[in-house]
Amino acid sequence: MNNSYGNYHQRRWRRLPRCWKTLKIKKMNSKTSKFASAAIALAALTLLCLFALHLLSPDFDPSWRMVSEYARGKYRWLLSLMFGSWALSTWMLVLAIVSAPGITRSKAGLIFLAISGLGEAMASVCDIDHPLHDLAGMFGILGLPIGALLVSRNLRGQPAGAKAASSLRRMANLTWISLLIFVGSMVIMYIQFTRAGGQVSPHVTQLPKGVTGLNGWANRLLILVYCSWTMTAAQFISQLPPKEFPYETASIQGY
Numbered sequence: 001m002n003n004s005y006g007n008y009h010q011r012r013w014r015r016l017p018r019c020w021k022t023l024k025i026k027k028m029n030s031k032t033s034k035f036a037s038a039a040i041a042l043a044a045l046t047l048l049c050l051f052a053l054h055l056l057s058p059d060f061d062p063s064w065r066m067v068s069e070y071a072r073g074k075y076r077w078l079l080s081l082m083f084g085s086w087a088l089s090t091w092m093l094v095l096a097i098v099s100a101p102g103i104t105r106s107k108a109g110l111i112f113l114a115i116s117g118l119g120e121a122m123a124s125v126c127d128i129d130h131p132l133h134d135l136a137g138m139f140g141i142l143g144l145p146i147g148a149l150l151v152s153r154n155l156r157g158q159p160a161g162a163k164a165a166s167s168l169r170r171m172a173n174l175t176w177i178s179l180l181i182f183v184g185s186m187v188i189m190y191i192q193f194t195r196a197g198g199q200v201s202p203h204v205t206q207l208p209k210g211v212t213g214l215n216g217w218a219n220r221l222l223i224l225v226y227c228s229w230t231m232t233a234a235q236f237i238s239q240l241p242p243k244e245f246p247y248e249t250a251s252i253q254g255y
Contacts, residue, residue: 032237035096039234042089043227049082050223064189064213067220071127083124089230090117090144096237097151103240109150116143141222145175148229155236168236171229178225185218
């Protein structure tokens, strides 16, 4: 926003009675806390669904079978619930950051997080055999690490404590590390498949001899790390000290 727009809202804010200002900020802080709590709860539900799928589907070898392949089993609805809760947790985090008063936000980071949530939502209705599933995976898997780094870089300057900022930064870096591990495991599996004379396909139900599958564990690690970052970021937002008068004590940056 340009300075004239910001100055206009700053003048309007200063004309409000003090009691109205306090009430407005309290309401904003309350919304932020609710969105952050929802993000944490939904991310935890995502991991709970993933763990339940692992227990309920022992016929799917987790070492090399992708999480999306659970859609071919008896618990397709649980997989849809997992992806749906994952999407909502990402979007709740975006709303928590947007509603937090007096902080500097990375608009690009929020956009990438929203795109990641879109990919997760698409995966809940577009299973592994759907033509849009690969696009959903691209949005969800690539969008979050970019958004995590951009958002974490902006949030770490907020007064929530050095320990909390350090945890947020570490978890953001782990999103990229988990992505690289996942991509590396897929490359290794492809090379081994080629050498064994097999053909990489989502319809493969048994690994050829000489092929070591690790991509399934890497896929599950990625989901664990992504959800952990979401919970860490939401916790960080909820720990920010309440702002009483953002237009008078802080820059109007982010409005």
